[in-house]
Amino acid sequence: MMKKHLAISALAAWVILVIGFMMLARTLDLEIFFVLWLIGILIIVELASDHTATPRYLSILKMVIASGVILFGVIVARKIMEILSQ
Amino acid sequence: MRRLPALLASSALIITCLVLIAMQSGSPLLYSPRSDALANDHVNTAALPRVSEDRSAQVLPLIEDLLNSPGSLVLTIKANDYENVARELEEYRHLSRNLDSLVINLDMTESEIADFRKANSENLYILTELFNGTDRWEELKTLEIRYRESGDAQMLTSITYEGEFLRRKIQDLYRDYLDQEDVMVITGKKFNLDTSPYIQSERDFRDIVHQIEAGQEDRASTVVNGLFPHENRYQLTINLVDSKVSYADRVQVIGQILIPRYSGPESVDIFIDSQKVGGIPTADDGSFSYSRVVEQDTEGTHTVFAVYKGSVFSEIRTFVVEAGATSLILEPPEIAERYVGFRGTLRTDTAVVGNAPVEIISDGKRVTMVSTDTAGNFNIDAKILPGDHKVKALFQADSYPLSPSESVEYDITVLDSLSLIEREAGLFANPLHIGILVASISVSCIVALFYLRRRRPGFIPPSPVFHLPDSGLPVDSDNTERALIIPHTQEQENNIPAVLDVQVGSAHWRDPSHLFLTLRKAVSRHLSFLYPGSLTPRELCSLCKNLPFSTAVCRFARDYEHFVYGGQELSGDNRETIHAAYSAAMESLEGIDH
Numbered sequence: 001m002m003k004k005h006l007a008i009s010a011l012a013a014w015v016i017l018v019i020g021f022m023m024l025a026r027t028l029d030l031e032i033f034f035v036l037w038l039i040g041i042l043i044i045v046e047l048a049s050d051h052t053a054t055p056r057y058l059s060i061l062k063m064v065i066a067s068g069v070i071l072f073g074v075i076v077a078r079k080i081m082e083i084l085s086q
Numbered sequence: 087m088r089r090l091p092a093l094l095a096s097s098a099l100i101i102t103c104l105v106l107i108a109m110q111s112g113s114p115l116l117y118s119p120r121s122d123a124l125a126n127d128h129v130n131t132a133a134l135p136r137v138s139e140d141r142s143a144q145v146l147p148l149i150e151d152l153l154n155s156p157g158s159l160v161l162t163i164k165a166n167d168y169e170n171v172a173r174e175l176e177e178y179r180h181l182s183r184n185l186d187s188l189v190i191n192l193d194m195t196e197s198e199i200a201d202f203r204k205a206n207s208e209n210l211y212i213l214t215e216l217f218n219g220t221d222r223w224e225e226l227k228t229l230e231i232r233y234r235e236s237g238d239a240q241m242l243t244s245i246t247y248e249g250e251f252l253r254r255k256i257q258d259l260y261r262d263y264l265d266q267e268d269v270m271v272i273t274g275k276k277f278n279l280d281t282s283p284y285i286q287s288e289r290d291f292r293d294i295v296h297q298i299e300a301g302q303e304d305r306a307s308t309v310v311n312g313l314f315p316h317e318n319r320y321q322l323t324i325n326l327v328d329s330k331v332s333y334a335d336r337v338q339v340i341g342q343i344l345i346p347r348y349s350g351p352e353s354v355d356i357f358i359d360s361q362k363v364g365g366i367p368t369a370d371d372g373s374f375s376y377s378r379v380v381e382q383d384t385e386g387t388h389t390v391f392a393v394y395k396g397s398v399f400s401e402i403r404t405f406v407v408e409a410g411a412t413s414l415i416l417e418p419p420e421i422a423e424r425y426v427g428f429r430g431t432l433r434t435d436t437a438v439v440g441n442a443p444v445e446i447i448s449d450g451k452r453v454t455m456v457s458t459d460t461a462g463n464f465n466i467d468a469k470i471l472p473g474d475h476k477v478k479a480l481f482q483a484d485s486y487p488l489s490p491s492e493s494v495e496y497d498i499t500v501l502d503s504l505s506l507i508e509r510e511a512g513l514f515a516n517p518l519h520i521g522i523l524v525a526s527i528s529v530s531c532i533v534a535l536f537y538l539r540r541r542r543p544g545f546i547p548p549s550p551v552f553h554l555p556d557s558g559l560p561v562d563s564d565n566t567e568r569a570l571i572i573p574h575t576q577e578q579e580n581n582i583p584a585v586l587d588v589q590v591g592s593a594h595w596r597d598p599s600h601l602f603l604t605l606r607k608a609v610s611r612h613l614s615f616l617y618p619g620s621l622t623p624r625e626l627c628s629l630c631k632n633l634p635f636s637t638a639v640c641r642f643a644r645d646y647e648h649f650v651y652g653g654q655e656l657s658g659d660n661r662e663t664i665h666a667a668y669s670a671a672m673e674s675l676e677g678i679d680h
Contacts, residue, residue, distance in 0.1 A: 073530025
């Protein structure tokens with residue numbers, strides 16, 4: 001199986017696992033889901049990437065991860081403000 | 087091997103994430119009380135009939151046992167076998183707990199099962215009280231014999247009055263037991279069970295009541311009229327103004343004591359349900375009056391009698407406390423920053439209900455409890471988690487002669503503190519918030535940029551290395567290291583044939599690809615190039631730049647690309663042209679070698 005297909009399958013399995021646990025726990029939280037998705041895609045891209053060449057799909061995924069890191073920063077800022085306001 | 091630590095770290099991270107989710111969800115894992123009421127599909131009415139059929143198979147044996155248990159228990163009580171009564175009562179209690187667990191585990195919402203469970207719970211209470219009452223009744227019979235032998239008139243009278251209280255209580259229990267008949271029998275018939283043991287238990291219960299009534303009447307007539315006629319010199323009489331009262335009504339007892347040589351005010355003790363409620367001074371004519379407001383008196387029959395100096399007893403009077411309806415008014419909740427304010431009033435048709443407990447319910451779960459003040463009002467701020475909730479107030483107290491009631495239900499939305507800030511003052515009104523947001527976004531941007539630009543540490547392949555023809559094979563330490571790093575390089579060099587030439591008429595002279603491979607090997611040998619297999623014709627040309635044979639090699643590369651990559655079939659002239667270029671390049675190389 002191609003590395004690309006493996007990465008897609010692993011990411012899908014991780015997301016389904018997270019959603020499944022959240023549904024079992026009846027705690028569907030978008031922020032937690034986003035953070036767990038970001039962790040999953042980060043690990044998968046690191047495992048799939050090669051030091052000799054970077055396929056185009058991995059370059060796109062890295063851009064997505066960079067955007068996710070910025071969004072994660074916004075979430076952290078909101079949480080800090082929420083804690084300070086209590 | 088390099089990926090093993092990464093895989094281990096990933097596994098540890100995944101497990102940590104799952105554990106964190108599980109911890110956040112609380113316990114139990116599969117059922118969160120907080121989210122229970124939020125689930126829209128919590129009750130699927132379409133599936134209920136089918137599910138009921140499946141569940142009935144599990145509930146049926148238990149219902150049958152619960153229908154039979156009261157009959158056996160009442161019969162054992164009737165036989166005064168108190169050791170077995172205690173054991174059977176414990177078994178009955180255990181069966182009732184099993185029913186409660188089964189109803190919760192199977193999530194049974196059918197009204198019949200809920201009613202049966204409630205009636206069974208009531209029966210358990212009734213039979214427990216019947217056991218306690220009959221046990222005490224037997225003790226009184228023993229004490230009566232002892233005091234009768236010793237001639238203790240005071241204690242005999244006390245026993246008689248306590249017996250009267252027990253008789254009233256057991257009569258009430260019997261009436262309550264009959265009230266459960268409809269639910270128990272209807273449920274039993276619905277499941278095609280034999281309900282005759284339950285009907286028989288009612289007859290046995292009635293026999294117990296008749297036995298106690300007969301025994302109490304005998305005892306009362308003997309004590310009052312037969313044994314102590316001399317006590318008639320003192321006469322203590324009482325009467326009740328109202329024999330039926332409700333909540334907030336006044337129970338008024340009036341009486342008079344006649345003493346042969348009455349010299350002044352005396353004190354008479356009033357007992358309600360065998361509990362002393364106060365000592366009342368008499369007037370000059372020996373009359374007295376006692377009254378109190380009905381508040382925390384349970385629904386049902388209550389007994390009253392008076393005692394003078396512990397030796398003169400009045401007759402026993404009874405009054406009935408009837409249950410009254412209540413209305414609970416809850417004003418719209420006031421949602422503040424951190425709390426939700428609940429205000430309301432509890433009252434009956436005629437009066438307010440003071441000092442009564444009121445529960446605040448959110449999504450079916452109790453949030454807090456508050457007591458009403460003397461005016462029946464309550465006011466409390468409760469902390470409720472952010473989100474959408476359904477809230478109401480509930481009054482339910484067994485110690486009051488009042489029916490349970492609940493207020494109207496309100497849908498409220500509790501905002502989290504950050505949403506409140508955004509709504510009230512705007513997110514960017516506080517410079518601190520702006521600073522936090524800017525700092526966080528800046529840091530995340532730097533991290534994202536670092537992530538995009540970073541290079542992973544690890545093996546970097548060596549760049550192409552070549553040597554001028556007069557320098558020979560690499561002998562310096564750096565190149566030796568590289569040769570060691572790539573063990574197959576030496577093997578590739580060994581595969582280059584010793585004689586690199588293709589003559590006209592030979593087997594491969596018309597094959598341009600073979601000519602190119604041969605020339606590439608020859609050039610690589612001259613340049614001591616380590617990786618010839620990856621070179622294209624154009625790269626071969628660029629490698630030979632500024633070398634004496636570059637013109638010939640580049641000419642071959644140009645002709646080769648032109649004819650081979652041109653997309654047309656090669657003609658004989660094209661092949662000869664390529665071979666001519668090949669020969670010129672090889673001659674240039676051979677000229678250098680020689």
